[in-house]
Amino acid sequence: MPREAILDPRQEILRTAARLFQEQGYDGTSMNDVAAALKLSKGGLYHHFQSKDEILFNLMDHAMNITEERVINKVRGLSGAEERLRTLIRLHIEVVLSESDREITVMLHENHPLPPALRRRINARKKDYVHFVQNLIADAQRARGSQGSVSPRAAAFALMGMINWIYQWYKPEGELRGPDLVRQYTEIFFAGALQ
Numbered sequence: 001m002p003r004e005a006i007l008d009p010r011q012e013i014l015r016t017a018a019r020l021f022q023e024q025g026y027d028g029t030s031m032n033d034v035a036a037a038l039k040l041s042k043g044g045l046y047h048h049f050q051s052k053d054e055i056l057f058n059l060m061d062h063a064m065n066i067t068e069e070r071v072i073n074k075v076r077g078l079s080g081a082e083e084r085l086r087t088l089i090r091l092h093i094e095v096v097l098s099e100s101d102r103e104i105t106v107m108l109h110e111n112h113p114l115p116p117a118l119r120r121r122i123n124a125r126k127k128d129y130v131h132f133v134q135n136l137i138a139d140a141q142r143a144r145g146s147q148g149s150v151s152p153r154a155a156a157f158a159l160m161g162m163i164n165w166i167y168q169w170y171k172p173e174g175e176l177r178g179p180d181l182v183r184q185y186t187e188i189f190f191a192g193a194l195q
Contacts, residue, residue, distance in 0.1 A: 010048050013038060014062065017055045018102035026056060026110040037114035040096055056110060057118040063107035064125040070095055081139035082194075088136055089189060090182045092163050097170060097178055104166045130156055137193060142192050162189070 015096040020029045020093050031052055035045040049055045071091040078084045095104055107122070114122065137159070162185060170176070176184070 010058075012038075012104070013045065013048055014055065014059055018059050018106050021056070021059070021106045021110060022102050026052070026106075026113050053113070053115055053118065056106070056114060057122070059103045060107040060110075060114070060122045061125075062124065063101070063103040064129075066095060066101055066104065067092075072129070075136070081136070081143040085136045085140045086186055086190075088133065089159070089163070089186050092160075093166065093182050094178070094184060096163055096166050097172075097181075099172075108164050108167060130160065133159060140157060141195055146194050150193045155189075158193070159189055 010087070012174060013034065017029070017034050020033055024033070029052075034052075034055070035042045049058070071088060073080060075084050075088045078087055095101060096108075098104065105182060127143060134152045134156040137155045141149075141152065166181070170181075
């Protein structure tokens with residue numbers, strides 16, 4: 001049996017919605033568009049998700065789960081402050097560049113439409129990640145004896161902004177390829193925040 005045939009219907013809806021939100025934007029995509037792309041009735045779609053906001057929240061929550069599994073958990077298992085920070089930069093870039101994880105780009109681009117209660121839940125998870133990155137930077141600065149030159153908080157926001165913006169301009173066939181991009185971003189960051 002093909003893998004697609006055994007997918008959880010909710011996961012298939014989320015995957016399709018992520019593609020549509022990425023292509024058309026959240027505001028430009030209706031529940032009818034999602035249902036039509038899945039060849040479902042609108043009632044069939046509403047059986048799984050009550051609203052477009054619920055779909056968006058689930059996409060963003062899944063994006064944070066991906067970040068936790070593929071970045072945070074792997075970095076936590078490493079020793080050495082600089083090695084943890086270098087690995088975080090590489091893994092975060094890999095997650096942003098992953099074509100199979102459209103949830104990440106939807107989260108980076110479409111946070112504003114969420115209702116306040118759902119936005120607070122996603123923002124709390126994002127803040128936890130920023131604190132994690134901030135602490136890694138502070139550890140790396142201490143290891144290099146460069147404390148005080150750049151605030152770990154400012155450096156964390158700069159690093160996250162630098163990486164999270166990649167999806168806006170990156171082209172797989174372009175001049176900057178993934179591994180080269182990782183090397184250059186790591187050099188830029190270490191030269192600025194850890195001197």
